[in-house]
Amino acid sequence: MKPIAVVALLLVAILGSSSAFIVRENELAVLFQFGAVQRTDFGPGLHFKLPLVQNVRKFDRRILTLDSEPERFLTSEKKDVFVDFFVKWRIADVSKFYTASSGDEQLAAQRRAPIVRQALGREINSRKLQEVISAERTNVMEQLRESASKAVTELGIELVDVRIKRIDLPEEVSDSVFRRMRAERFKVANELRSQGQEQSETIRADADRQRQVLLAEAQRDGQTWRGEGDAKAAGIHARAYSRDAEFYAFWRSLQAYRESFRNKDGVIVLDPDSELFEYFGESGTRQ
Secondary structure: OHHHHHHHHHHHHHHHHHHEEEEOOOEEEEEEEOOEEEEOOOOOEEEEOOOOOEEEEEEEOOOEEEEOOOEEEEOOOOOEEEEEEEEEEEEOOHHHHHHHHOOOHHHHHHHHHHHHHHHHHHHHHOOOHHHHHOOHHHHHHHHHHHHHHHHHHHHOEEEEEEEEEEEEOOHHHHHHHHHHHHHHHHHHHHHHHHHHHHHHHHHHHHHHHHHHHHHHHHHHHHHHHHHHHHHHHHHHHHHHHHHOHHHHHHHHHHHHHHHHOOOOOOOOOOOOOOHHHOOOOOOOOOO
């Protein structure tokens, strides 16, 4: 009896362990019975199934990321662009997900990628290049998510987000754009240089004009002051001459002597009756 009891206990333990399963918070579980989906509404915790008759498969319920290769699209202007994007998704209906892809994530990705690619192509085709690479990119991603989400619902998938990482132009187009941008920059630089030169000439001409005006005013004032000084000097001389004409004549003679003998090596030959000797008489008066 003891061996039979031990075997029975072992069978009960095996059957009990194969009939219980645990679903974690980050998992979705599907219960199958004879290969058909029986139940999918399992919450986190311990659950039971019929051994040998039922089996369970578990799937990741977290948000997953699908990073695709850059795709080439045409804008409404018929310009080629390479768009690098990624998709964040999760399983929304595990029963539909299993039915559509047999629970194979690679197969699900293969079916999901063309849907997202076509939706992205429609959004790019309907916009100009400037709209795609500017602030319109946010609208492109939002419209893409909405249109692609409807298409992947039948796959049991929810698109949480679609993000465009980078938009590049083909190499030949990039070179053309670079050359055009460089030409535009050179044009702007030449215009600024020309404007600077023009302003420089204007400032220089204005400075020269102001200089000429200042010199003219200074010369005018100098001539005025010189004339006033000469007038005052002439007035002083006239008043001095009018007070004592003889002394003024004597002073002028002394000035003439001083100028004559300024050069010590000079020799002056004069007639004794010359006007220079008028004041050398005995009385010291003019003769």
